Amino acid sequence: MNDQLPVWITLAVLVLGSLGFVGVSSANRRKRSKPHDETRSLDGASTRTGDVLVDGDALGEAVLAPSGDVAPPQTQPTEPQADVPEPTAGRLVRLRDRLARSGSPLGTRLLAVLSRDHLGEDDWDELEETLLLADVGAGPAAELIEALRTQVRVHGVKDAASVRAMLRAELVALVDPDLDRTLHTTPTVHEDGTKTPAVLLVVGVNGTGKTTTVGKLTRVLVAEGSTVVLGAADTFRAAAADQLTTWGARVGVETVRSFKDGADPAAVAFDTVRTARERGVDVVLVDTAGRLQNKAGLMDELGKITRVITKEAPLTEVLLVLDATTGQNGLNQARVFAEVAGVTGIVLTKLDGTAKGGIVVAVQRELGVPVKLVGLGEGPDDLAPFDAEGFVDGLLQA
Numbered sequence: 001m002n003d004q005l006p007v008w009i010t011l012a013v014l015v016l017g018s019l020g021f022v023g024v025s026s027a028n029r030r031k032r033s034k035p036h037d038e039t040r041s042l043d044g045a046s047t048r049t050g051d052v053l054v055d056g057d058a059l060g061e062a063v064l065a066p067s068g069d070v071a072p073p074q075t076q077p078t079e080p081q082a083d084v085p086e087p088t089a090g091r092l093v094r095l096r097d098r099l100a101r102s103g104s105p106l107g108t109r110l111l112a113v114l115s116r117d118h119l120g121e122d123d124w125d126e127l128e129e130t131l132l133l134a135d136v137g138a139g140p141a142a143e144l145i146e147a148l149r150t151q152v153r154v155h156g157v158k159d160a161a162s163v164r165a166m167l168r169a170e171l172v173a174l175v176d177p178d179l180d181r182t183l184h185t186t187p188t189v190h191e192d193g194t195k196t197p198a199v200l201l202v203v204g205v206n207g208t209g210k211t212t213t214v215g216k217l218t219r220v221l222v223a224e225g226s227t228v229v230l231g232a233a234d235t236f237r238a239a240a241a242d243q244l245t246t247w248g249a250r251v252g253v254e255t256v257r258s259f260k261d262g263a264d265p266a267a268v269a270f271d272t273v274r275t276a277r278e279r280g281v282d283v284v285l286v287d288t289a290g291r292l293q294n295k296a297g298l299m300d301e302l303g304k305i306t307r308v309i310t311k312e313a314p315l316t317e318v319l320l321v322l323d324a325t326t327g328q329n330g331l332n333q334a335r336v337f338a339e340v341a342g343v344t345g346i347v348l349t350k351l352d353g354t355a356k357g358g359i360v361v362a363v364q365r366e367l368g369v370p371v372k373l374v375g376l377g378e379g380p381d382d383l384a385p386f387d388a389e390g391f392v393d394g395l396l397q398a
């Protein structure tokens, strides 16, 4: 036995040593994983966050209301500021490249016909057809043809440069440079120094690009020096809130959201605006679900969201997001939203994916609301403030 003592001692040391190693290693793992398991919410309350919450496991019980369908909205902590968004000036110039890639653009075809030596009835018909195919709409197309006919009668068709100048002037008039396209994002600062945030509600049919637009617009506002809070009131599609949170986190902006599927979107919207007020934030952007079940349902949902928001702060903009590639079909759906939501501006997305730039004109005419922003791609900074001259130059130079 005594002979074997050193062997036993050596074995005991080895076993204890390896146990010790495992213990330290686990402790380190726990330490490393702690930030994922527990962080502070905007309210300073300790909540568990991270991948687990996104997966929506039993953790929900810790952060959701114990009973009832409506979950209290949660604020999602953000990662350190990572991106520096591009300035917005000059972004519309990209339209030219994007249109050039979309094949047989409107401007090129119009110029080709107008540059012919003697314009006969067939040529005018061809011009009108080109405008209709580009979704300009029957009324505006007829108006433009009439104006061009008058110009040609008075001045004649001369060199390419004057044809282009004539077409440019008439297209700019059609798109209407006098419409007020200001995006109202300025908060109201009161005498006592408190602030009422500007509140922008973003509505539209699903898949048109609402969440992406809110994300891109957040970047624009951050680049301009505003503080922003996002509200994920699209509680219909769980991934929409995750998507929005990611957009915000990339520029250090926080998102108010619920972790319960189908939670009341109005509750999320209300909490977002209240959070923004309490924190003295400049702008609130509220993303909504695009369910167009029926007009009454939509009216109920958007009506309720609007009512609860306005208890905290007036709505400064209701932006209708419209997919430029859906043409007349999209317009019909947009009309329903415009009727129920009191739309103040249009965001025309996916303009990069269509040669039919004429939809800008049709949309403004049909809805009586100006296009304020255009989406020119899927990139984070592919959102441009819209102006008539820049847009027409894009069409004609493509």
Ligand SMILES: Nc1nc2c(ncn2[C@@H]2O[C@H](COP(=O)(O)OP(=O)(O)OP(=O)(O)O)[C@@H](O)[C@H]2O)c(=O)[nH]1
Binding pocket: 204, 205, 206, 207, 208, 209, 210, 211, 212, 213, 234, 237, 240, 288, 289, 290, 349, 350, 351, 352, 353, 374, 375, 376, 377, 378, 382
């Ligand atoms: N090419 C292009 N794609 C865009 C543009 N804007 C959005 N998209 C894409 O359109 C798709 C739908 O965008 P979302 O932002 O999820 O649309 P949504 O309206 O929020 O959809 P729901 O949440 O289902 O209502 C995504 O793949 C976006 O990348 C744009 O201007 N150009």
